[in-house]
Amino acid sequence: MSAAVDKDAGEKSVSSAFAGPVWKHGLYAASAWLLAAIVTVAFPDVVPWGSRDVFVALLVAGAVVLAGLAFGVEKLGGFGRGLIHYGPWLIALGLWFALWELITAKLGWMPKPFFSPPHGLLHVYIVDWQRILICIAYTARLWTIGFFSGIIVGFIGGVALGWSKTFAYWGMPVLKLIGPVPASAWIPATFFLFPTTFLASLFLVALASGIPVAILTASGVNSVNRSFYDVARTLGASSRYLVLRVAIPAALPHVFVGLFMGLYYSFAVLVVAEMLGAKYGMGWYLQFQTAYSAYANVYAMLIIMALLCSGLVKLLFVVRDRLLGWQKGVVQW
Amino acid sequence: MVAAAAVHAASDDSAGLAVDFQGVSHQYDLDGQPLPVLRQIDLAVAPGEFVALLGPSGCGKSTLLRLAAGLERPSSGEVLADGTIVARPDPSRVLVFQDPTLFPWRTVRDNVAIGPEARGVLAGSQKRIDDALRLVKLEAFASAFPHQLSGGMAQRAALARALVNDPRLLLLDEPLGRLDSLTRLTMQEELLALWRQAGYTVILVTHDVEEALLLSERVIVLTERPARIKAEVAVDLPYPRRRDDPRIVAQRQHILEILGFSA
Known part of the structure; x- marks a missing residue:
């Protein structure tokens, strides 16, 4: 019963995740991660937190990998199916990183010693x-x-x-x-x-x-x-x-x-x-x-x-x- | 057929066990009150005989089987198997319950293997286990789990689990009671065929008069609790029997009258 429901949901998300052979969610996720990288580099930190460049490098690397996967994720078998399932999560993660950077390091809205940017x-x-x-x-x-x-x-x-x-x-x-x-x-x-x-x-x-x-x-x-x-x-x-x-x-x-x-x-x-x-x-x-x-x-x-x-x-x-x-x-x- | 011969090859001369209930009375303790269930049962079952115990439900029929299996000792009197007092369970006297009571965590084959495994002879019994599965036509379900079986298949697996021990006395406690009527008819024929091939002694508890008459050579009618023997009816008819045989119909009428139903 519940397995059948899961399967339905899985198929639905798979069908909307693709445009032809291209894994759309992969492209969206890559853009979101790139956005987070740009937000991190483009604006100065209110106070220095360190390792900013490493974080940017990781985000860009992630975005490149995701963009690459958008054209070949189906060849990865079980791991690829897992990625496709969590595609929306990967998009949300990139957006969250961007937002998180903004409200902590960039705008300093969150009270300072208690909150840290990624x-x-x-x-x-x-x-x-x-x-x-x-x-x-x-x-x-x-x-x-x-x-x-x-x-x-x-x-x-x-x-x-x-x-x-x-x-x-x-x-x-x-x-x-x-x-x-x-x-x-x-x-x-x-x-x-x-x-x-x-x-x-x-x-x-x-x-x-x-x-x-x-x-x-x-x-x-x-x-x-x-x-x-x-x-x-x-x-x-x-x-x-x-x-x-x-x-x-x-x-x-x-x-x-x-x-x-x-x-x-x-x-x-x-x-x-x-x-x-x-x-x-x-x-x-x-x-x-x-x-x-x-x-x-x-x-x-x-x-x-x-x-x-x-x-x-x-x-x-x-x-x-x-x-x-x-x-x-x-x-x- | 071949499988049946293989399972019982070693038991030709000593196939059936003689069972002798001598003045057996038994009572249970219910909230401190003694509850008598059997009163002065004297019954001799010959080697290889098929006896049916018939009586109202809850009258103590099952207790007689538990005593014969050695799961309990009678409050007074003795149960003898081939002249020896039955003091403890023994794989030569196997009880098959109304519920198949298969162990749900074991496959069908591993359930059938319980007897040999418990006695430490599992390694030498692989072929016998396969034979027993074939005998009850479950060889294709050897690796299935009990919850995947139908009621009739589960009961056949329970039967295989009993037969693999080469019992000399098979105690059947309404083993077909929970089955649908068609499966029940098939299983009755199978029980009969197995008994006629193997020659062990069978004591069958049932509350189905027709079943008792179709299967057994002698029907023992018991009273309400505490059970005493009310009547013995010999069923001296050749197998296979037909339920519409006028002699069966007449005896059915007779037994129902003994039980207090006049129709």
Whole structure:
């Protein structure tokens, strides 16, 4: 149903995107990008932001590539179809760059330390890339160790809670009590309970991602159709088989809901934890640059964070679609 | 036909299991109250026999099958299989449910493979799995997922999943109950053909008098809950039977009267 609608919309935009063999949207986008370049060069900045010429060069290069693509985009296969789909976005992006330049650098309408023109952000990447990379690496280390240890413990704990009555008796009340507390509420306690701030942050990220996984895994294992166990038992299954081959695959859709929740919570806690007492990291960078009123740096980092976080969410979707492909047709996505 | 022979080649002399219900009573616990479902059932099923259990819905027929499968122990009395007390499930006694209960995350073939896989003999069973799929005419759907199957196909897959274990006792709990009437007729013929080739013992629970008469050699009529045996009707007619055979019609009338419907 929704696929059919998407397809219709796609075909419509394709038909209006072309004039004969020429990709019109590509030409429009090239003009928009060129316009942004002209606006950037033609008028002086109210205050210097740096890297203006690099930005202009990038815009012109983009415009040239887009103009070239207008005559050959269809030869690029899947990538080309993606470009055609996002053609209107490419036009809007060029126009937005032009407008953004005008209201910040050129006319100075936006209050000054708080807003930066696009070439101001570019300047941050050019000047500060080493520190940014170090911060990304620190954050990646914290997130990777914290998130994965959290979901592994959460998953194993959840299976135990869902499967064993004894575990459920002792574990469920604790989980129900602790589960709803926002992980950030633990921050004051963790920072003196753990010897280093890194371990404290690690614990917070693991807690934030592990708890939803544990709760949803437990409820998933709990709600497995009892007949599946009966079937497996009459066919000679051991308890081990019932857990690994019946309970866990049947609970997997629930587990993934928990993983998505845990992923979002882990981002939230990650940044907060890094703002408190960390030496490096993306959260620390935001905090540090705000203190120096370096708002261009803050935006530059926010863009990177947006890309990384949405990339991870996308990755989890891909993993889910691989593992839960059998659900298509059972559940409406 | 060839496939059927292959699946059951090893089971010629010991094909059917003798089942003996000895004074079986059973009760469930419902909100702390005992709910008796079976009362003093004595029933001997001969090896290779096809017996139908007929009774009002909710009378405890399915419980008898669960006890024979070893999924539960009776509250009192014993169920014997070839003279041995049934204490736990065993792949030689397979239960097929009213719902196909295929595992939705597994393909048809992987569903059929559950028995061999659970017993750790998957590697040596590939050919038997293919044979079982061919037997129920699902070889073309081996890699389909359960949600892609029709009701009849899903139930045939469930049957293949049972048959691949070379059962000596097939316990059928209204396996055709949810099917449309045409599919049902086809499946009745297929069940009969499979049984006549393989020679295992079958206990079929149904609430369809005609189905019981067309398929079984003996119909056991049960009472309301808690179920007791109300009557036994031998169906001594050759296969294949026709539903308009006057003897079937007469016996149908007879059983309906036993069940309390006088028409």
